[in-house]
Amino acid sequence: MSDRINVRNLLEQKGQLSPDVVAIKTDGKIVDLHSFVDPTTTFDLVRATDKDGLQVIRHSTAHVMADAVQKLFPGTKVTIGPAIEDGFYYDFDKPGGGFTEEDLKKIEKTMRDIVKGNTPFRREVVSRNDALSLFEKMGETFKVEIIKSIPEGEEISLYKHGTHEKSSNYEKDWVDVCEGPHVPRTSNLGAVRLTSVAGAYWRGDERNPMLQRIYGTAFATQEALDEHLKLIEEAKARDHRKLGKELDLFLFDQVAPAMPFFLPRGAHIYNALVDYMRGLYAVHGYEEVITPQAFDPKLFRTSGHLGNYNENMYRLWTEDLLEDAVAKDKDGSEKSTVDFIKQLQDSSFAIKPMNCPSHCVIFGSRRRSYRELPWRVADFGRLHRYERGGVVHGLSRVRTFCQDDAHIFCTRAQVAEEIEKFIQLLYVAYKAFGFEKIDVKLALRPEKRIGTDADWDMSEGALAEGLRRAGLAFENLPGEGAFYGPKVEFHVQDALKRSWQLGTIQFDPNLPERFELDYVGEDGKEHRPVMLHRAVFGSLERFISVYIEHCGGNFPAWIAPMQAIVLTVSDKSEAYGRDVLARLKAHGFRVEADFSGDKLGAKIRNARSMRHPYMIILGEKDVEGGTVSVRSRDKGELGAMPYDQFVATLAEESKPPR
RNA sequence: GCCGCGAUAGCUCAGCGGUAGAGCAGUGCUUUCGUAAAGCACAGGUCGUCGGUUCAAGCCCGACUCGCGGCUCCA
Numbered sequence: 001m002s003d004r005i006n007v008r009n010l011l012e013q014k015g016q017l018s019p020d021v022v023a024i025k026t027d028g029k030i031v032d033l034h035s036f037v038d039p040t041t042t043f044d045l046v047r048a049t050d051k052d053g054l055q056v057i058r059h060s061t062a063h064v065m066a067d068a069v070q071k072l073f074p075g076t077k078v079t080i081g082p083a084i085e086d087g088f089y090y091d092f093d094k095p096g097g098g099f100t101e102e103d104l105k106k107i108e109k110t111m112r113d114i115v116k117g118n119t120p121f122r123r124e125v126v127s128r129n130d131a132l133s134l135f136e137k138m139g140e141t142f143k144v145e146i147i148k149s150i151p152e153g154e155e156i157s158l159y160k161h162g163t164h165e166k167s168s169n170y171e172k173d174w175v176d177v178c179e180g181p182h183v184p185r186t187s188n189l190g191a192v193r194l195t196s197v198a199g200a201y202w203r204g205d206e207r208n209p210m211l212q213r214i215y216g217t218a219f220a221t222q223e224a225l226d227e228h229l230k231l232i233e234e235a236k237a238r239d240h241r242k243l244g245k246e247l248d249l250f251l252f253d254q255v256a257p258a259m260p261f262f263l264p265r266g267a268h269i270y271n272a273l274v275d276y277m278r279g280l281y282a283v284h285g286y287e288e289v290i291t292p293q294a295f296d297p298k299l300f301r302t303s304g305h306l307g308n309y310n311e312n313m314y315r316l317w318t319e320d321l322l323e324d325a326v327a328k329d330k331d332g333s334e335k336s337t338v339d340f341i342k343q344l345q346d347s348s349f350a351i352k353p354m355n356c357p358s359h360c361v362i363f364g365s366r367r368r369s370y371r372e373l374p375w376r377v378a379d380f381g382r383l384h385r386y387e388r389g390g391v392v393h394g395l396s397r398v399r400t401f402c403q404d405d406a407h408i409f410c411t412r413a414q415v416a417e418e419i420e421k422f423i424q425l426l427y428v429a430y431k432a433f434g435f436e437k438i439d440v441k442l443a444l445r446p447e448k449r450i451g452t453d454a455d456w457d458m459s460e461g462a463l464a465e466g467l468r469r470a471g472l473a474f475e476n477l478p479g480e481g482a483f484y485g486p487k488v489e490f491h492v493q494d495a496l497k498r499s500w501q502l503g504t505i506q507f508d509p510n511l512p513e514r515f516e517l518d519y520v521g522e523d524g525k526e527h528r529p530v531m532l533h534r535a536v537f538g539s540l541e542r543f544i545s546v547y548i549e550h551c552g553g554n555f556p557a558w559i560a561p562m563q564a565i566v567l568t569v570s571d572k573s574e575a576y577g578r579d580v581l582a583r584l585k586a587h588g589f590r591v592e593a594d595f596s597g598d599k600l601g602a603k604i605r606n607a608r609s610m611r612h613p614y615m616i617i618l619g620e621k622d623v624e625g626g627t628v629s630v631r632s633r634d635k636g637e638l639g640a641m642p643y644d645q646f647v648a649t650l651a652e653e654s655k656p657p658r
Numbered sequence: 659g660c661c662g663c664g665a666u667a668g669c670u671c672a673g674c675g676g677u678a679g680a681g682c683a684g685u686g687c688u689u690u691c692g693u694a695a696a697g698c699a700c701a702g703g704u705c706g707u708c709g710g711u712u713c714a715a716g717c718c719c720g721a722c723u724c725g726c727g728g729c730u731c732c733a
Contacts, residue, residue, distance in 0.1 A: 089728095098662050197660025198728030206730045210661045213728070239724095245669075254706080254724050308733040388659055391723095391731060483733065571691040597689075597697085605694040619692050631693065 008033040008184070010041075013071055020048045020220075022056045026616065030056065031515045032181030034123035035160075046478040048188060048220035054344045058083035060182040061189050062090045062113075063159065063216040067174035068110035069094075069214070072103075078176065079142040079202065079211055083453040086228070087217030091200055093142065098212045104194040107214070108109075111192060117162070118187040122173075123159045123180060131156050131177055142202070143177055161186055191225040192218040196231075237497055240548040241394040247553055247610060249544075249561070250395065258392035260541060265561035268590070270402075272559045273540050274380055276432070277404045277654055284425050286376040286406055291358035293382065294349040302514055303357040306350075314351040314384045321347055355379040356508075356533060359407045360515040363529075373529060374410035381405070395545035402540045408532040409517070412458065418532055419466020419488065419505060428504050430492060432657045433547055434556075437493040440472050443480035450484055450510065459507045460486045484510035496552040502543060505534040554633060557613040557653035564650065565612045566593035569602045569619030576623045580616060580643070588649055591616075604631070614650065 007024055011017040011033070023032045026043040037043075046052045047203060062081035065088075069077055073094055081090030099107075111219050126134075128147065135143040159182050160173040179653075183189060194216040202208035219225040244250045249266030252258070262270055281288065294316050300306040305313070325343040328337070335343075352358070359377050366376075384400045391397055408418050430438060444464055445456045463486050467474050469488040474488070481487055487506035491499045509530045511517075537543035557563050564584065567578040574595050584591045594603045600617070607615050615631040622629055627640040 086677050100662090196727055200729045204730075206660065210729080211660075215728080257724065297732060305733075312733090371718075386733090388731065390659065390729080393726095397732080428665065551659085567693090572690070593716065597691095599689090599691055601691090602695050603693090608694065615693085621692075629692080637693065 004036040005039045006033075007031060007035055007037055007210065009038065010039060010381050011045075012589060016045060019188075019647070021045050021055045022048050022188060023151070023181045025052060030181050032056065032121075032123070032183065033184050035120060035180070044235070046652065047235050048183075049224075054218075054219065055083045056181050056183055057189060057220060058088040058218045060186075060472045061192050061216065062088040063121075063161065063174070063176055063178070063194075064111050064114050064186060064189060065107060065194070065214065065216060066090050066092070066176065067114055067162065068107045070174065071110055072106055074189050077140055077142055080146070081176075087215060089200075089213050091202070091211040091213045091216045092211070093202075097196045098199070099214060104197065104214065108192065108194050110178065112190070114162070115186045115192075118185055119158055119161050119163055120185050121161045121164075121182040123182075124160065125155055126158055128152075128156055128246050131158065134158075134175070134239060137178065147177055174562070178284065189218060189436075191220065191222045192216060193225060193229065199439055206620065230456075232498060235498075235549070238496070238549045238552045240396075240545040243372075243548050243553040244395070247561075249548070256354070256400075258387065259396055260398060260400075263384070266544070266563040267543060269555070269559060270540055273404070273537060273543065277378075277429070277536065279656070280425055280429060281376075281378055281406075284376075284421065286378045288378045289359070289362060291355060291362075291379055291381055294351050295357070296650065297346065297350050299357050299361070300350055303360070303511060304514055305357070305545070305552075309353060312385045312387070312590070313353055314386055315344075316349040317344060339594065346386055351384045352381065353383055353385045355381050355383070355405045356511055356531070357405055357515075359409075360517060360531075363409055364515055364517050368409075368517075368525070368529075370411070370519050370521045373519060374408050374414050376406055376408045378404075378406035378527060395541045398539075398541050403535050403540070404537045404540065405533075405535055407528045408534065410532065411527070412462065412530055414463040415459070415530065415532065416465040416469060416505065419463055420469040422505050422532075422534055423466070425471040426490060428491075428658075429536050430502075434550065435492040435494070437497065439491040439493070441477050441480075441491065442467065442472040442474050443477045443482075443487045443489060443490045445486065446479050446481050446483060455509065456486070459509070463505075463507060465490055482508075492546075494546060495552070496549070500546045502538045502546065503534075504535045504538070505532055508533055525596075553611050555613075556657075557650060560611075562610065562612050563590045563593055563616035563654065564616055565607045566591060566616045566618060567600065567607060568593075568595055569600050569617065572620055573596075573618045573623050577618045580618060583643070584616075584647070587647060587651070589654070608633075613653070614644070614646075 008017065011021065021033075023030050023046040024043040025031070025046050026037065026041050030046060031037060046056065048054075048057060059082065062083065066078050066081055069090070069092055070078065075095050077093040079091040079093065081088060100630050115531060130151075132144060147156065156177065158175050158181060159178045159180055160175045164174040176291065194214055196215045198215065199210045199215045200213040204213055217225070217228060219228060227514070244266065247265060247329050248263050248459070249269065250260045250262045252260060269658060278288065286316055287432055300309075304493065310590050321344070324347070345420075358381070359379065363375070363378065375578060380402055382402050387397060387399055392399065408422075410418055427438070442460070444460055449456070467488065477489075485507035487504055489501050489504035491501045494497050510532055512529050517529055521527045555561070565576050566581045566584075568574050577593060577595060581591055581593045595606065596603070598606070604615065611633060617631060618630040621631070622640060623629075625640065628643050628646050629640045630638040630646055
């Protein structure tokens with residue numbers, strides 16, 4: 001132990017100490033320059049610009065922010081402040097309410113002063129009791145709780161900053177109990193921006209007190225920070241809620257909270273997605289059904305949803321039902337409110353939150369043979385789920401939606417092959433929409449589950465086998481499966497490198513069991529099938545939100561609500577313009593026109609904002625030559641061309657990519 | 659559901675105790691124009707809803723509804 005050496009000194013000896021080195025990585029662990037290691041340790045350097053270095057910078061910046069907050073707002077208690085995906089946060093317990101936007105600016109300014117102070121971070125290992133008494137004395141009750149929760153025998157370290165080497169007045173240091181690692185000096189920080197404030201529960205538990213969280217982000221250089229902020233701006237510009245309004249795709253109204261109204265252009269996209277998927281279903285052996293919207297609650301008692309999912313279901317009542325529920329008991333006594341509600345709950349129809357029970361009803365409606373399996377049954381039924389107020393978000397989390405839902409009833413032996421086939425379908429679809437990078441995850445048995453370990457070995461094995469047959473690399477997610485079975489998740493990366501879970505396929509032996517579904521096997525005996533729940537888009541609403549942001553509203557011609565707009569240079573070409581418009585429409589193209597008195601420049605500007613793939617510009621030259629002048633959204637000005645040439649181009653682009 | 663913020667014309671937003679505003683969009687007229695905004699005029703609103711304070715409320719206070727940023731949740 002005595003021959004351990006300070007990392008800074010070790011690097012100095014080796015001549016590897018440079019200003020951009022913020023830590024080292026040894027044995028998979030990031031260790032900062034303040035720590036002590038064995039001098040023979042092998043390691044890699046962690047530089048400020050590395051991914052690991054960024055974590056160190058962000059965590060250290062969180063400390064500096066907490067220091068600034070406590071300087072500016074005395075009495076504020078600190079809790080935790082980790083680095084996260086895009087930056088960092090720190091949770092505070094601030095008396096007298098939250099932070100304002102102005103507060104953030106002040107805090108940023110004070111942080112810059114601390115950075116300019118260029119004081120070193122220092123690590124101190126202390127005993128549990130010393131740590132406890134220190135933070136108890138400071139009144140940092142949350143820190144005391146944290147220290148108490150650190151397992152016995154684990155090293156407890158403090159990190160301090162704020163004192164110049166020349167001075168020895170440690171009293172004014174800002175101190176936090178922290179594992180580290182941290183940058184050498186506050187001057188390693190600086191490219192920082194505080195982005196937002198939000199409430200957050202202590203330890204993420206909604207029964208705990210609400211704390212004030214400040215989010216920020218930090219980078220090694222100002223350039224990197226600026227680039228990140230630009231990406232945030234770009235994401236804002238592509239926000240599907242903004243584009244949905246600008247492009248007249250959909251709207252929301254108080255009369256139906258969190259339920260979208262698809263306008264003609266948005267409805268076109270919605271229908272185009274359904275048509276596209278129906279095309280794939282025809283090739284991949286699916287059959288589509290149409291099922292009821294509202295059900296006797298008995299159905300969901302059988303499926304088990306009424307137990308777990310009741311609070312998310314919409315219910316229906318009718319006048320008859322109300323009268324029955326209000327009616328006096330047989331002995332003539334008044335019904336209690338409790339009885340009234342109970343009777344309503346027992347008898348009021350439930351609007352479906354998912355399609356699977358319907359499909360089980362269909363499967364069980366007659367005798368089935370093994371020859372029918374696998375049976376792939378698709379449903380574009382409208383679903384309703386009551387989502388809590390705070391969780392709804394544009395089209396990505398709504399209360400009514402439509403899944404590209406299908407269920408595959410099959411034998412256990414068929415599962416792996418069905419997984420493989422589904423993956424083929426899914427990859428074709430994702431490619432068509434320009435999603436090239438797909439992460440695949442296999443969610444494995446959770447703590448709370450039904451079925452034997454042997455069942456789970458079989459089902460997890462079948463899913464993994466299907467993935468292997470499809471030639472996919474995948475990540476295991478232990479404990480993330482549904483209570484009845486494992487599932488595969490497909491996450492796509494969009495144009496801004498953000499990841500979204502869209503598709504899924506899940507193994508479910510539970511519903512066939514609850515509905516007592518059987519088929520007659522080759523042996524003439526009855527056997528129970530299993531079912532696979534699967535979706536490629538997930539919900540159409542959510543997929544549309546992701547796709548809008550992925551393409552920035554620049555829909556390719558095969559899916560664009562409007563494929564072209566005819567613009568006339570002046571009234572002199574209007575007759576020709578009307579003729580071209582009519583002919584294009586007769587071909588089945590989606591075309592509109594602007595024959596207004598605006599100047600061409602204005603028409604182009606207006607048309608651009610609607611992001612049509614093509615503008616057809618018609619002036620006197622085109623009238624004379626019988627041509628169309630084409631301006632492509634993606635390729636720029638294409639100049640005058642024969643009408644037929646444009647028709648051929650657009651016809652080609654109107655087909656879904658294969 | 660919780661913390662914080664917000665709701666003013668179709669859209670984007672200003673006004674923050676004293677007679678409701680701008681730009682764009684819309685309508686009419688003038689202009690007939692070749693690749694990112696022509697000009698003039700007109701019209702458009704119980705300032706989210708309900709209640710309170712005040713001589714006076716879009717503005718201050720409260721409740722509710724809806725939305726936004728998060729948290730929690732998404733069997």
